[in-house]
Amino acid sequence: MxxxxxxxxxxxxxxxxxxxxxxxxxxxxxxxxxxxxxxxxxxxxxxxxxxxxxxxxxxxxxxxxxxxxxxxxxxxxxxxxxxxxxxxxxxxxxxxxxxxxxxxxxxxxxxxxxxxxxxxxxxxxxxxxxxxxxxxxxxxxxxxxxxxxxxxxxxxxxxxxxxxxxxxxxxxxxxxxxxxxxxxxxxLNFRSFDRECGNSLSSVIGTKQVMDFVFLSINRYERKKNLGLAIKAFGLLKSFLGDAKIHLIMVGGYDYRLVENVEHYDELQKLTSSLQLGDCVTFLRSPSDETKTCLLKNCHTLLYTPDKEHFGIVPLEAMYCQLPVIAVNSGGPLETVEDHRTGYLCNPTVEDFAEKMKYLYDNRNIATKMGERGRQRVIEHFxxxxxxxxxxxxxxxxxxxxx
Known part of the structure; x- marks a missing residue:
């Protein structure tokens, strides 16, 4: 010892x-x-x-x-x-x-x-x-x-x-x-994600809206994480789908002591309002592990927007919870996400992200298969x-x- x-x-x-x-x-x-x-x-x-x-x-x-x-x-x-x-x-x-x-x-x-x-x-x-x-x-x-x-x-x-x-x-x-x-x-410590999640998605985010397909973003509220890309791509997807019951949940690590966290959180909320997405986007700050696990188990697709991210643990968490991952085609996700098998590696553009988001929305069976392959990949390699x-x-x- x-x-x-x-x-x-x-x-x-x-x-x-x-x-x-x-x-x-x-x-x-x-x-x-x-x-x-x-x-x-x-x-x-x-x-x-x-x-x-x-x-x-x-x-x-x-x-x-x-x-x-x-x-x-x-x-x-x-x-x-x-x-x-x-x-x-x-x-x-x-x-x-x-x-x-x-x-x-x-x-x-x-x-x-x-x-x-x-x-x-x-x-x-x-x-x-x-x-x-x-x-x-x-x-x-x-x-x-x-x-x-x-x-x-x-x-x-x-x-x-x-x-x-x-x-x-x-x-x-x-x-x-x-x-x-x-x-x-x-x-990943699999045990922390294997526990039962007793809450419904609606109760976790505090809404009574009917949500047919839910996109999830998890990252710190920092500008380098490019979180605006997820919101803009969701807005473009919303314009494609009209009245479809889709929702975006933005989860971020937030420390009130850090000026950038405070400022960027406000910037993203203003962006959401300017795109008239207020009813379709929910922001959560530093949720508990239990809440995050519940979100990963109940949402449908993870959006991972940082460019040249060193590694990125969130895609692994999502894949283990059987979510397909749409990520930027650089940095760590190139080593964790298998393109067209466990998700998609995209250019960091609104159009490319929105296109892949729409494809998974329209093809739920493919999204499910990607999630299954993603879980197996994490178990085997991480x-x-x-x-x-x-x-x-x-x-x-x-x-x-x-x-």
Whole structure:
């Protein structure tokens, strides 16, 4: 049995957080002792395993600012993670055999001060590619942070990424790092989706409308997720079908502390009103796992709109729940969604999405078969058992090489 400490900057609700929680659960089920150190954890906005004691969580550094007058979020995240790692190494009595950190590589040099302890760094995507460099001020601000990201990432004992797409981007971005990262696909814990859903779809979204076909979008309320594409494509489909009883449910991770979440949520509501779709579109913010599972089991098709998404766990969740997936033909969905078999990979255009949406609406039997094939694909290639085994082998290899 090994003691493994995870460091994560903000243990809220999102794909990165889900992966960290699943990684901790996977190693815990293999008999290891796990602990998560984070700079922020809100029991009202987190995954249940981090709230009910299944995974021990220590908060360190929440007293440090998250931003400075709404700006310098990356710099503050670096500082907060530096403190969390400093606390873990020098002020706590955890004494792990392995560190697992992700998102913010700044903590790696501090962790490596304990030279005998290997560090796994899970790179969801290079942060420097996600940041804005549009103005000279932002370029000046980002330059040292981008340099630090590359240098500190290279200090990890081993680096893991979520897809072959991300592995290619990693190598193209971090030229000084000679090692190609290993690919460890995120997985699904099937048990969380196998439980019974006692509520009807109408009761979940609070409507008495008759809904013949329901489209579902699940993503954080961020502009880069291109959520407006789903609304516009639905509006075009509505113009094709007239009085058809179709509905779109927009589900998004929402954090009131993040200005972009608040602003973009309002932008999408205004877009819906401008297209006169108010009665046909429902918005939900950070629903519970039970509500999300109920939606996945009762809707008919998932719309997945991000372009060049690093991996994307939502298409796997949808396919396991037997929903066909209409996704943009780039990034992670190229490795998870089989075009014309478990869904469609489309150009990120309103017309292409609306065309595939109409086809599935008109051909329910094909949509059903796609859903069945999607579930089988997830079971065969993205199971929690496979994820657990690969991660356990990785940890075992690292510790064996140190003895």
């Amino acid at each position: 090994l003691k493994i400490v995870f460091l994560h900057p903000d243990l809220g609700i999102g794909g990165a957080e889900r992966l960290v929680v699943d990684a901790a659960l996977a190693l815990q089920l293999k008999g290891h002792q796990v602990h998560i150190v984070t700079s922020y954890h809100d029991p009202a906005h987190c995954f249940p395993e981090t709230r009910d004691g299944t995974i021990p969580v220590t908060i360190s550094g929440n007293w440090l600012p998250r931003s400075i007058f709404g700006r310098f979020l990356a710099l503050c995240a670096y500082i907060r993670m530096l403190w969390a790692s400093f606390y873990t190494v020098f002020l706590s009595d955890m004494q792990p055999q392995v560190y697992f950190c992700d998102q913010v590589s700044m903590c790696i040099p501090v962790l490596r001060l304990s030279t005998s302890v290997p560090v796994i760094y899970y790179c969801h995507f290079p942060d420097l590619l996600l940041a804005s460099h549009k103005t000279w001020i932002k370029k000046l601000y980002r330059a040292p942070l981008d340099w630090i990201e590359e240098k500190t990432t290279g200090l990890a004992t081993t680096t893991v990424v979520n897809s072959h797409f991300t592995a290619g981007v990693f190598c193209d971005t971090f030229k000084s790092i000679r090692r190609r990262p290993k690919v460890l696909y995120p997985s 199971s929690f058992n496979s994820f657990s085994q690969q991660l356990n082998e990785l940890v075992g290899e690292l510790t064996a090489s140190r003895t």
